[in-house]
Amino acid sequence: MTFDLDIGSATVSRLLAAIASDQPAPGAGAAGAVALALGLACARKAVRISGRHHPTSALLPAVDDRLAALTDEAMERGQQDARRFTALVKAMQLPDVDAGQTAARDTTMADAEAAVRSNTVR
Structure with missing residues (x-):
């Protein structure tokens, strides 16, 4: 099981x-990240249209830049979430027949769970 889809460049249907x-x-x-990015794109559209009506505004380009940065962050976190969740599922499938395997599995799972949690925006 691998995850190799780039959610930022995938077609909507894919x-x-x-x-x-x-x-x-x-x-x-990933779905949440894309939904957020779409909402941010709508906000950027509103800012850019407003910019046509207020071409001397210094605030609107700064807002647009911040929205663009948030979009990039959302998409990156969506990509990370998919990779990290795949790693967690792989860790859950490791054998745990004896004490050594159980310890190795538990360590791998704890690392994968921590990585998934670290991707959460607070």
Whole structure:
């Protein structure tokens, strides 16, 4: 099981198919990131249209830049979420027949869980 879809460059139909697939990722994190990015794109459109009506505004270009940065961050976090969740699922599938395997599995799972949690925006 690997995750190799670039959610930022995937077509909408490919992304929808991937989210609806039986694979663990992409999932809700990627879907949420794309939804956020679409909302931010709408906000950027409003800012840019406002800029045509207020060409001397110093605030509007700064707002547009911030919205662009938030869009990039949302998409990167969506990509990270898919990769990290895939790693967590792989860790959950490691063998745990004996004490050594159980310890290795638990460590790998704890690392993967921490990585997934670190992707959460606070």
